[in-house]
Each structure stands twice: as structure tokens, then as C-alpha cells.
Amino acid sequence: MELWRGLVNRCSLKQLFVTCLLCGIVFVATYHMKCGVPLMNRELVLERDVMDARYLPSVNCSSFHQEFQVDERKRFPTAIIIGVKKGGTRALLTMLELHPSVVTAHHEVHYFDYDENFQKGVESYIDQMPVSKPGQITIEKSPHYFVTDVVPQRMRMVSQNLKLILIVKDPVTRLISDFTQLDAKKVVNKREKRPSFEEAVLQRDGSVNTNYIPVQVSNYAVHLTKWLKYFPLSQILILDGDNFVANPYEELLKVQTFLQIKPFYTRSQFVFSDVKGFYCWKMNIQQEPKCLGDKKGRTHPTVSENVKQKLKQYYQSSNEQFYKLAQQKFNW
Numbered sequence: 388m389e390l391w392r393g394l395v396n397r398c399s400l401k402q403l404f405v406t407c408l409l410c411g412i413v414f415v416a417t418y419h420m421k422c423g424v425p426l427m428n429r430e431l432v433l434e435r436d437v438m439d440a441r442y443l444p445s446v447n448c449s450s451f452h453q454e455f456q457v458d459e460r461k462r463f464p465t466a467i468i469i470g471v472k473k474g475g476t477r478a479l480l481t482m483l484e485l486h487p488s489v490v491t492a493h494h495e496v497h498y499f500d501y502d503e504n505f506q507k508g509v510e511s512y513i514d515q516m517p518v519s520k521p522g523q524i525t526i527e528k529s530p531h532y533f534v535t536d537v538v539p540q541r542m543r544m545v546s547q548n549l550k551l552i553l554i555v556k557d558p559v560t561r562l563i564s565d566f567t568q569l570d571a572k573k574v575v576n577k578r579e580k581r582p583s584f585e586e587a588v589l590q591r592d593g594s595v596n597t598n599y600i601p602v603q604v605s606n607y608a609v610h611l612t613k614w615l616k617y618f619p620l621s622q623i624l625i626l627d628g629d630n631f632v633a634n635p636y637e638e639l640l641k642v643q644t645f646l647q648i649k650p651f652y653t654r655s656q657f658v659f660s661d662v663k664g665f666y667c668w669k670m671n672i673q674q675e676p677k678c679l680g681d682k683k684g685r686t687h688p689t690v691s692e693n694v695k696q697k698l699k700q701y702y703q704s705s706n707e708q709f710y711k712l713a714q715q716k717f718n719w
């Protein structure tokens with residue numbers, strides 16, 4: 388206290404003000420040169436680190452960013468949920484978003500599968516991502532990616548290090564779910580022709596209608612083969628969508644490990660809702676559980692065992708091939 392009083396007596400307010408101002412300028416200049424200004428692209432920041440680091444006082448950039456939160460910006464995704472449609476992709480993305488190290492794009496971006504989007508360039512893609520802080524990873528999901536031939540090559544061209552997440556379900560269950568969604572859309576659009584499930588998936592002679600797109604989507608081996616031409620299996624996490632319905636916590640732990648993010652999920656965060664018929668989730672014990680809306684967890688049509696068996700048989704060889712490619716066995 389005595390020291391402080393002496394200092395104030397000896398220095399004028401003006402001198403103190405100038406000193407503080409100089410300190411501030413040194414602080415900001417050091418930060419900018421060492422850590423890069425917000426929105427500066429990463430390559431430039433790295434280049435500056437290499438060039439100038441020797442001449443600058445030691446600065447911990449990540450703690451700077453965290454404390455002052457100056458580097459909040461939209462970033463290219465670290466991971467993409469590539470599919471499969473009706474595999475549980477929305478529930479997965481929503482539950483991943485609970486994790487403090489994850490931010491997610493809420494809508495399906497369709498950058499790599501729609502030509503007109505891809506042609507707009509990667510900046511337009513990044514622009515659709517949510518803002519993230521340093522240390523957080525960005526995830527988007529567009530299930531149509533998995534079945535679109537051109538996507539693996541495009542993704543690889545844009546980023547070699549992407550982590551891909553694929554959530555698959557029993558192909559027959561997925562097919563029924565896909566049909567249910569398409570049928571529900573027809574009800575909304577009041578389109579007249581609404582074939583039954585059997586009419587849609589079987590031909591008149593009783594064989595499987597391989598021209599029906601939802602039948603093709605469940606042919607996982609065909610699609611995975613294309614992805615493995617461009618990405619090693621180690622970069623693709625394949626989740627069990629049936630187990631995800633029954634036990635979301637278990638599948639989320641796999642994602643946590645794959646993405647190398649800090650342990651966060653607890654079993655008690657997930658609560659089965661008798662009303663919804665699915666697991667819902669909560670951030671903390673006090674919070675009421677939240678569930679997905681009416682468009683997820685629709686009532687499926689009753690399908691005869693005979694038709695189910697026919698479809699199961701149809702998918703059998705494709706499934707075996709998929710297990711080999713995925714180096715993982717499923718219960719289909």
C-alpha cells in the first residue's frame with residue numbers, strides 16, 4: 388500500500404496513463420503477431436508462428452483464445468455424418484451436440500452431393516457451419532452423401548483428414564422406415580398414388596423391386612466400396628443404428644473415442660420415454676428430457692413375415708460383403 392501511494396505521488400496520472408497504453412499496445416501486438424487475427428486463415432497463422440515466434444515473448448495462444456474468445460468463427464468440419472438415411476442420423480447429431488466440444492450444422496448442407504452447391508466453393512460451405520471456439524469441433528450431417536457416387540472423391544479432394552461417421556441399421560428395418568417417410572410426405576402433398584409397402588418393394592412376379600431407390604440405399608456394401616476407394620477404413624466410424632435406438636450411450640462413447648474429445652456422456656443423461664418410444668436426453672439431472680419431434684419415430688406399416696424374409700434373403704450376400712469391408716459383424 389505504501390509502495391503504491393509513493394508511486395502515485397511520484398508519477399503524474401498522465402504518466403500512468405501513457406504506461407498503461409504502451410502495455411496495452413505491446414499486449415495486443417504480441418497477440419496478433421503470435422496467434423493471428425480472428426478470421427485469419429490457419430495457414431497464415433502457422434506461417435507467422437514459424438517466422439516471428441523467436442522474436443516475441445512467450446504467448447500461449449490457445450489460452451488467449453479461450454480467455455478472450457476472440458477466435459470464434461465458422462470452421463470446416465472435422466467430422467461428417469455421411470449416412471445412412473433413416474439410420475438415426477438426426478438423433479445422433481442432436482446427441483453429439485450435447486457435448487461441449489462439439490458444434491453442429493442444424494440443417495442438411497448437401498455441399499458435396501448437389502452440383503450447384505459444390506460449384507459455389509468451399510468458402511460457401513464453411514459459411515453454413517455454426518460458429519465454433521478453438522478446441523471445439525464442427526460436425527455436419529447429410530445422409531444423402533453415403534449413396535451419391537461423386538461424393539467420396541469430392542470430399543477427399545477437399546480434405547484428406549476428414550473423419551467420417553456412418554450409422555447403419557438392419558437393411559430391412561431401414562427400408563421400411565424409408566418407405567414410411569416417403570409415404571408420409573405423399574400424405575402431406577396429397578399425392579394420389581400411395582402404394583402399399585409390398586407394392587413398392589416387390590414386383591408383380593414377387594421378386595424384389597431393385598429399381599426402387601430405398602431398396603438400393605440398403606445395399607450398404609455397394610456404397611461402402613466406393614468410399615473405401617478414397618478413405619481408409621480407419622477414418623470411417625461405423626455405428627450400429629439398432630443398438631443406438633436401444634442404447635444411445637454405448638454408441639456415443641464410440642464417437643467420443645473416435646473424435647478424441649473429452650469424456651462427457653453419462654448413462655443417466657439418456658432417459659427412455661414411453662410416450663415417444665425412444666430414448667430422450669437431458670443436459671443435467673434437473674432438466675426435463677428432450678426428445679426428437681414427430682417426424683422421427685413414426686409408426687411403421689405392418690409387414691408380413693413372408694415379405695420380411697424375402698427381403699432378408701435378398702440382402703444376405705450384400706450384408707456379408709459389408710461385414711467384410713467394415714471389418715465388423717452385425718446381427719442382420
Ligand code: A3P
Pocket residue numbers: 471472473474475476477478530563564565567631632665666667679682683684685
Ligand atoms: P423411424 O422414424 O422410422 O422410426 P434419420 O434421422 O437418419 O432419418 O433416422 C430416423 C430414425 O432414427 C427413426 O426412424 C428412428 O428409428 C431412429 N432413432 C434413433 N434414435 C432415435 C431417438 N432417440 N428418437 C427418435 N428416433 C430415433
